[in-house]
Amino acid sequence: MTKFGHAQSKVITPTSIFSIISLATGIFGWVLGIFIMLASFTPLSTYFPFGRTAGLFLIISPGFSWLTAIITGIIGGGQIKRKGPQQGNRLAKSGIVLSGIGCALFYGFLLLIAFGFYILISKGYIGFILPLGNLPS
Numbered sequence: 001m002t003k004f005g006h007a008q009s010k011v012i013t014p015t016s017i018f019s020i021i022s023l024a025t026g027i028f029g030w031v032l033g034i035f036i037m038l039a040s041f042t043p044l045s046t047y048f049p050f051g052r053t054a055g056l057f058l059i060i061s062p063g064f065s066w067l068t069a070i071i072t073g074i075i076g077g078g079q080i081k082r083k084g085p086q087q088g089n090r091l092a093k094s095g096i097v098l099s100g101i102g103c104a105l106f107y108g109f110l111l112l113i114a115f116g117f118y119i120l121i122s123k124g125y126i127g128f129i130l131p132l133g134n135l136p137s
Contacts, residue, residue, distance in 0.1 A: 018076030019088035022069045022095025029065030029099060033106050036062065062106060066099035073099070 036059060073096035080089045120126045 016076040016079050016083075016088040016092070018072045018079060019092035019095065020076075022073035022076055023091045023098070024069075024095075025065050025072065026069035026095045026098035026102065029062040029069060029102050032065060033062040033102060059110070063103060066103045069095045069099035070103075 073092040076092040077089060077096075080087075080092065117126070
């Protein structure tokens with residue numbers, strides 16, 4: 001369905017809202033992820049007065065944003081294919097790609113750090129775990 005603008009004779013084609021949401025939430029996830037990476041050099045309590053659970057929420061929240069962007073991008077792409085004359089297929093695809101790259105890099109990096117700590121602890125380079133039978137009295 002096309003509409004004509006009142007001021008101009010230019011044709012305005014509607015864009016799927018889901019593709020716009022996909023791109024916007026993908027960009028928001030990147031902004032949040034970069035903020036978390038920059039803020040992780042100092043305690044988050046320096047910036048915000050909250051406890052550990054809110055810090056954990058901040059680490060998980062870019063993933064929710066990127067997951068929302070991927071889902072809305074898929075829905076928007078499906079709507080565009082069904083309805084035909086709408087624009088925004090590129091917005092939906094870019095939101096999906098942007099969010100997929102963000103999820104892969106950010107959470108891959110976090111998993112790599114966790115796996116590195118696991119290797120260091122299991123090899124005995126970091127001694128957080130006491131051997132059995134040698135408990136302090």
